[in-house]
Amino acid sequence: MENTKQYILSPKEAYEASQRWRIVKRSVDARQRELKVHLTVLTDEEGNPVAKDEVRSTKYEPPAYRDVHEAERKAIIIGAGPAGLFAALTLLEHGIKPIIYERGKEVSARKKDIALLNRNEGLNPESNYCFGEGGAGTFSDGKLFSRSKKRGNMQRVMEIFHYFGAADTVLYEAHAHIGSDKLPGIIKRMRECILEHGGEIYFETCITSLKDVRRSEVRCTKEGDKGQGKELPIILAIGHSAHDTYRMLAAEGVALEAKGFAMGVRAEHPQALINKLMYHLKPSAVSRQPSELIQYVGNASYSLVTQVDGRGVYSFCMCPGGHIVPAGSSADSCVVNGMSASHRNSPYANSGMVVQINPEDLPGDDPLRGLEYQEALEREAFKQSHNLSPALPEREGQRIMASAVAPAQRMRDFVEGRASKNLPPCSYLPGIIPSRLDLWLPPFIGKRLQQGFRDFDKKYPGFLTNDAVIVGVESRSSSAVRIPRDPETLESINTPGLYPCGEGAGYAGGITSSALDGINAALKIAGKH
Ligand SMILES: Cc1cc2nc3c(=O)[nH]c(=O)nc-3n(C[C@H](O)[C@H](O)[C@H](O)COP(=O)(O)OP(=O)(O)OC[C@H]3O[C@@H](n4cnc5c(N)ncnc54)[C@H](O)[C@@H]3O)c2cc1C
Known part of the structure; x- marks a missing residue:
């Protein structure tokens, strides 16, 4: 303590x-x-x-990674996001060789695909904001939220981030923030450590069958190895955007269940306006920011929540001084999210504005019905933003040459049901076009958001303004599926040896809780297999 x-x-x-x-x-x-x-x-x-400059990093026990080049014990990890990488590092500590399969590219190649996407030069469905080394966490906002002790040793997650190069602040700040400019370097050092110690990582390798991956690993085992013929444990750390992989799991009989999730839009205000509302500055401060004050206290953030017709409407992943980014992974869909660099100094403040959706809100009993609902809305957003250029996307190599322009509406126009003739400046690099989100968002979401914005304006008068813009759609804020697991062993309830973990398993939300879940899965394997 x-x-x-x-x-x-x-x-x-x-x-x-x-x-x-x-x-x-x-x-x-x-x-x-x-x-x-x-x-x-x-x-x-x-x-x-x-x-501040007192060296305290020696206060924690540095991780002792063991050489596993010749290790007899091995485990497969699917997905190199925070859950998969932290699981791999934990396996190394226990002398177990991690064999990681990641559908996306290593981080520097991934960076190039993301740059193309931001320049609106096509989407690589396997290398984007969701898929690739470091997972959705790499080019994220990098807020390290949770220090909850319930799930395990969150401080250890911070120490490991620090060990791989995060600033000292992650060791003690309650709301530490790494920033997407720093995260790729940290992720790269984690990979180098795993490889140096004898772990294996296969990029651009999408696992399309659990049975096959298990069999191929069993075949790989050398003649005479103790492990021969024994199925290797699999840590499944696929994140929540790999809808094709969920469908593969369903087809292979892995137990899945529908889970509550949230969808909506991303709202963006001028940061100066949010500073004024949150810090109660004089009206003149909007155009003339008291830069000294902002230098002292930083750009303001907010966290808003209200209830509309029995469902929560809330802000999610607020990014002061940030950017809205194209976070989809498939053709014909439009998905947005938010991130910021470590200095958080863009002139924009964005946040997800989402409505809670419970499994019983969607018809049927298919455990994957939440995914269908997300995809339908993402396709609608794509269709709406392509009214001006309805041509079907073409492929150029791996890239799909679909425009990532997103549909948008001024906030007050949205609430009052008017078309926006034009749109304010926006941080979303591929560009936005005016669209009637008030008309095409499902009323379940749209009407609640309209009331939600009115409620937020009561709390912060001026929040509901046409200087703000909403961009569609924020559909991947949380997993719509859970892969139920035994609370004791952390194995899938019907597939022994399969350890679903991280955000995609429905047991974590965010970088730190996913990382911790990965650690916990690896510890179970260390104790059992
Ligand atoms: C733009 C953005 C900003 C965010 N900001 C924050 C933030 O500030 N703070 C925060 O805590 N969280 C943030 N998040 C959420 C956070 O990134 C996720 O909660 C976290 O990354 C989940 O970790 P994970 O390891 O469970 O899954 P992921 O990070 O999604 O990683 C899963 C990996 O599995 C791979 N994969 C999937 N299927 C297969 C397959 N079949 N075969 C091989 N590989 C596969 C994927 O390519 C991916 O790399 C943000 C997310 C986004 C998109």
């Missing part, structure tokens, strides 16, 4: 303190006329604040 002390300071004092001391938690209190900053500061045993 670390010692901490709390302070209430002016923005300038808090800024100066954060240059000197180790800050665990910082929140801006805008309830009074003058902003105050609540700081929780790390202290030593005598109660004195710990200096």
